[in-house]
Amino acid sequence: MALLSGLTVAQIGAGLAVAVSGRMFSDLGAAVLCVDPDLSTPLAAHLNAGKESVTEDALARADLILCQDRSDMASIRERNARAPIVSISPYGRTGPASDDPATDLTLLYASGIARLLTGQVDDLNEAPIRPVGEQSAFIGGLAAACAGMHAVLAPEPGATVDVSPREALATLAMTELTRAGLTGRRGSRKRLTDGNGATVCILPARDGYVAISPREEKQWAAWLAAMGSPEWGREPRFATKADRVAHWDALHALMSEWSRGHDKQWIADTAQAAHVPSFPLRELSEHLTSPQLRHRGFWRDAGSIKMPGAPFGLTLHPGAGPLAWRTSGPLPLAGIRVLDFSWVIAGPTATRYLAAMGAEVIKVEAPGRGDPGRATELHTALGQAKKAIVLDLKRPEDREAARALAKTSDVLVENFATGVMDRLDLGAEALRAVNPNLIYVSASGMGRTGPEANAVAYGTLLQCYAGFAGLNRHPNIPPRVGFAWLDPMLGLMLAFATAASLWRRRTSGDVARVDCSMIEAILWTLSGPLLATQTGSPAVPMGNRSDRYAPHGAWRCAGEDAWVSMAIRDDADWRSLCRLVPGLAPLASLDFSARVARETEIDAELTVWFQAQDASEFATALSGSGIPAATLASSVDLVNNPHLRARGFWDAHGSGVVPGLPWRASFGRAIGPAPALGADTEAVLRTISRSNQ
Numbered sequence: 001m002a003l004l005s006g007l008t009v010a011q012i013g014a015g016l017a018v019a020v021s022g023r024m025f026s027d028l029g030a031a032v033l034c035v036d037p038d039l040s041t042p043l044a045a046h047l048n049a050g051k052e053s054v055t056e057d058a059l060a061r062a063d064l065i066l067c068q069d070r071s072d073m074a075s076i077r078e079r080n081a082r083a084p085i086v087s088i089s090p091y092g093r094t095g096p097a098s099d100d101p102a103t104d105l106t107l108l109y110a111s112g113i114a115r116l117l118t119g120q121v122d123d124l125n126e127a128p129i130r131p132v133g134e135q136s137a138f139i140g141g142l143a144a145a146c147a148g149m150h151a152v153l154a155p156e157p158g159a160t161v162d163v164s165p166r167e168a169l170a171t172l173a174m175t176e177l178t179r180a181g182l183t184g185r186r187g188s189r190k191r192l193t194d195g196n197g198a199t200v201c202i203l204p205a206r207d208g209y210v211a212i213s214p215r216e217e218k219q220w221a222a223w224l225a226a227m228g229s230p231e232w233g234r235e236p237r238f239a240t241k242a243d244r245v246a247h248w249d250a251l252h253a254l255m256s257e258w259s260r261g262h263d264k265q266w267i268a269d270t271a272q273a274a275h276v277p278s279f280p281l282r283e284l285s286e287h288l289t290s291p292q293l294r295h296r297g298f299w300r301d302a303g304s305i306k307m308p309g310a311p312f313g314l315t316l317h318p319g320a321g322p323l324a325w326r327t328s329g330p331l332p333l334a335g336i337r338v339l340d341f342s343w344v345i346a347g348p349t350a351t352r353y354l355a356a357m358g359a360e361v362i363k364v365e366a367p368g369r370g371d372p373g374r375a376t377e378l379h380t381a382l383g384q385a386k387k388a389i390v391l392d393l394k395r396p397e398d399r400e401a402a403r404a405l406a407k408t409s410d411v412l413v414e415n416f417a418t419g420v421m422d423r424l425d426l427g428a429e430a431l432r433a434v435n436p437n438l439i440y441v442s443a444s445g446m447g448r449t450g451p452e453a454n455a456v457a458y459g460t461l462l463q464c465y466a467g468f469a470g471l472n473r474h475p476n477i478p479p480r481v482g483f484a485w486l487d488p489m490l491g492l493m494l495a496f497a498t499a500a501s502l503w504r505r506r507t508s509g510d511v512a513r514v515d516c517s518m519i520e521a522i523l524w525t526l527s528g529p530l531l532a533t534q535t536g537s538p539a540v541p542m543g544n545r546s547d548r549y550a551p552h553g554a555w556r557c558a559g560e561d562a563w564v565s566m567a568i569r570d571d572a573d574w575r576s577l578c579r580l581v582p583g584l585a586p587l588a589s590l591d592f593s594a595r596v597a598r599e600t601e602i603d604a605e606l607t608v609w610f611q612a613q614d615a616s617e618f619a620t621a622l623s624g625s626g627i628p629a630a631t632l633a634s635s636v637d638l639v640n641n642p643h644l645r646a647r648g649f650w651d652a653h654g655s656g657v658v659p660g661l662p663w664r665a666s667f668g669r670a671i672g673p674a675p676a677l678g679a680d681t682e683a684v685l686r687t688i689s690r691s692n693q
Contacts, residue, residue, distance in 0.1 A: 002029020003314055003500050003512060007152070010059050011051065012076070013068030014038035016134055017088045017165055019047035020141025021066050021148065026050055027310040028500055033058050042535065043134065043528040046307055064148050077158070084151035084159040088144045092164035092664065097643040101628040105544060105552065107136040109565040110630035111169035112638055116176065116483045118472055120191035124561050127554045128632055129543050131485070132471040138525040139172065140165025142492040147663040149499040150357045153332040160666045167649055168662035170638055172488040174349070178377040180635035182656040189561055194248030198241055200460050200481050202281065204256050205264035209281040209479055211464035212271055217241070222274040227258050277456040279465035281479060284533045287523060295450040298520050305534050311524040312497055313447055313515030319437045321509040330667055331358025336502065339405050340364060340386070341414035343371045345484060346443050346459065348382040349491025351413055354498060355385040356661055356669040362405065362684055363388045370677040381658050383674025389685065390678035393424050404688050406431045406438055411498055415443040418453045428513050439501045440513050443494055447517030459487040459518060466522045467539070471529065474543035490521050550595040551602055554632070555610035562615040563632040566622060576625040581609050
């Protein structure tokens with residue numbers, strides 16, 4: 001039986017974000033009722049497939065209501081007073097910019113993600129771009145699903161949740177936001193030294209590209225051996241990682257000279273055999289025949305088309321019957337204990353959301369330096385409101401302490417390499433004997449089962465493998481790895497799956513084993529390009545071009561790296577633009593087809609006009625005329641943004657601020673300082689010892 005069987009969700013409106021949110025609930029078995037669904041595009045039709053089309057009278061049946069943009073909340077409440085309502089609108093329902101028009105492109109600029117997406121660039125004349133596949137709708141929809149699932153668990157009837165895709169996108173860059181909030185600093189978009197290439201980079205191959213990540217010294221030594229131990233590998237200028245960073249351009253050229261002589265899959269296989277993380281940059285079509293995805297049953301057949309199914313492997317086991325929370329409180333997860341074995345970004349992001357929703361999260365770290373996130377501002381944000389203990393899992397007594405913790409916990413979250421928890425006798429099967437009611441949530445690169453389950457993988461490498469990195473570029477520019485997009489996105493999915501599992505356990509007693517594959521998660525968000533590539537329109541890098549809007553893109557303004565993004569959606573937008581840009585006035589009568597035909601001429605006029613404009617002032621003028629537009633925001637810009645401040649996006653922290661959640665909810669959120677390494681070890685173990693006596 002599906003995880004959310006028995007839950008009824010109503011979806012109101014034609015927006016893509018609300019359809020994404022409804023799709024996530026539907027993929028896990030909820031009954032989704034649609035009022036006025038959009039079926040006008042292939043992507044919208046996919047997102048709404050299998051849902052029941054209803055009138056507003058059916059809202060009374062819903063356990064949760066999802067609505068898009070400016071839906072009439074009072075009218076919805078008249079039909080259903082008890083169900084939580086999650087509203088999704090570009091800038092949120094409140095705040096001074098709440099009515100500003102927006103599109104996928106402008107939200108990526110307004111959130112600051114366009115500035116970070118492809119990583120540092122060599123030429124600041126290269127326009128920042130949006131990612132492929134309408135990602136503002138997918139990230140906003142996932143945030144709404146995550147918040148909505150928690151709202152279902154909230155003790156408050158009729159809770160309300162306000163989701164802004166702009167804020168959901170911004171929180172993907174948690175390290176950058178936190179650094180700006182605490183120090184007022186931001187990085188440059190201009191490439192410095194290696195641009196993080198010594199950690200993970202892309203090399204040209206005979207048949208495409210391959211990504212490698214020999215980030216540790218032992219991995220670098222293994223990678224040199226895999227390349228045949230070239231003479232240059234012994235040169236002092238490449239001896240340490242710091243040396244490789246300093247001489248990156250020369251090093252990349254030498255590795256590229258070797259890699260061009262081999263096929264991308266051969267290079268990746270050779271590297272993996274040497275325990276060096278590596279994957280080829282695949283075309284989306286290559287995943288359709290993947291043995292790994294076939295083994296895991298990921299694809300859902302829709303006639304002759306394959307579309308993503310649920311992005312989670314799932315097993316349900318009978319528990320002790322419906323199980324309520326141990327204690328109560330105003331937050332959805334008050335009384336829930338989460339044992340957190342996760343580290344770096346994906347897992348800690350998920351458990352940050354669980355802690356914010358009231359769960360007692362006990363973060364388990366190894367002695368020494370602990371979670372690598374502690375070396376940056378990341379732990380300051382993701383460690384909030386958690387407890388921290390240190391266990392050396394190489395020691396039998398510490399493994400026994402971990403088992404004792406599992407006995408008294410509701411959820412365990414881990415993202416170690418496949419097999420690690422089993423070898424420690426802390427795997428799902430071993431702990432079920434200790435606690436049959438323990439929900440066990442795992443995240444890994446390829447999933448815990450299948451022929452590629454043991455592949456060494458990181459989120460940035462899997463962005464490359466999926467095809468995401470290869471498509472996020474301007475035509476004729478080589479692909480870049482880009483910033484860690486997949487990991488924080490996965491955090492939303494994991495928190496959603498955990499809340500859904502808790503709902504299942506509370507209502508039926510069934511206990512979930514969730515096995516999340518990062519490659520499946522990112523492919524789930526690439527439904528549009530996957531659909532297009534199977535219907536005669538293979539996905540290709542488009543930069544900021546659009547098949548729906550013209551003009552559509554970003555233009556450089558006066559000042560250092562100052563840009564304004566703009567989307568002309570229809571003829572009315574075009575006429576408004578022509579009134580603002582004198583040189584376009586003679587072209588005001590052009591329709592969409594004519595604007596596309598004269599694109600070069602229009603772009604040249606806009607380039608000259610924008611170069612003389614103040615970015616912020618002209619973006620305001622465009623928005624005031626009803627045209628979606630946004631400046632290229634930096635993390636510091638977001639800290640100082642009046643709209644985000646008015647919406648309570650930022651939480652005070654010392655003399656600075658840290659980012660909050662990607663939603664505002666009537667039941668609030670828990671906040672608190674991130675704990676020092678092992679700060680709660682003695683107190684937690686003492687409490688657990690007493691409870692197990």
